[in-house]
Amino acid sequence: xxxxxxxxxxxxxxxxxxxxxxxxxxxxxxxxxxxxxxxxxxxxxxxxxxxxxxxxxxxxxxxxxxxxxxxxxxxxxxxxxxxxxxxxxxxxxxxxxxxxxxxxxxxxxxxxxxxxxxx
Amino acid sequence: xxxxxxxxxxxxxxxxxxxxxxxxxxxxxxxxxxxxxxxxxxxxxxxxxxxxxxxxxxxxxxxxxxxxxxxxxxxxxxxxxxxxxxxxxxxxxxxxxxxxxxxxxxxx
Numbered sequence: 001x002x003x004x005x006x007x008x009x010x011x012x013x014x015x016x017x018x019x020x021x022x023x024x025x026x027x028x029x030x031x032x033x034x035x036x037x038x039x040x041x042x043x044x045x046x047x048x049x050x051x052x053x054x055x056x057x058x059x060x061x062x063x064x065x066x067x068x069x070x071x072x073x074x075x076x077x078x079x080x081x082x083x084x085x086x087x088x089x090x091x092x093x094x095x096x097x098x099x100x101x102x103x104x105x106x107x108x109x110x111x112x113x114x115x116x117x118x119x
Numbered sequence: 120x121x122x123x124x125x126x127x128x129x130x131x132x133x134x135x136x137x138x139x140x141x142x143x144x145x146x147x148x149x150x151x152x153x154x155x156x157x158x159x160x161x162x163x164x165x166x167x168x169x170x171x172x173x174x175x176x177x178x179x180x181x182x183x184x185x186x187x188x189x190x191x192x193x194x195x196x197x198x199x200x201x202x203x204x205x206x207x208x209x210x211x212x213x214x215x216x217x218x219x220x221x222x223x224x225x226x227x
Binding site: 050 | 150172206216
């Protein structure tokens, strides 16, 4: 079955760029939307954005100026870059598969990766 | 932006209880409403999509209802493994997807 795995640094300095990768196994990335969602400790879920195999992407307006997503079909991976990070960006970051036929629900999630922003 | 408000923020219940969680949208979202369960330290799990469709593999004690602005998730007979936090998510304002604040179901 399809599985997702996030990877990337667990610590990023303020004002620097957070970079994460999600590897898709057990299935092709060449379908569906692929999303990033984050969750600060003890708080709720925030949708960051999504990317499709065509390269088309959509971002949360609250983060749009700092977010870039990309996709590499040869590696079955997609990535997130968040620039100019602050302590407010400290969170668990999840990658997820979005199913349009399920009302754009997220049916498969990675285990999540904790990213702390600190000097 | 469409705001999603869940109530209550937490509920204490016993095994075997019927539990109902509410999610209210700030405007009509027709049936573009999904529900997730999240256990501590784990990723959310999809339970219900399109307001009332049960995701494959999810026990039938979970059900969803509603349309427009008001939605409910019901657990007909609470089991020990159901103690978790539940989130609603709207997709009406696609591509901007938003979640409710969560409802924690605790042991009474």
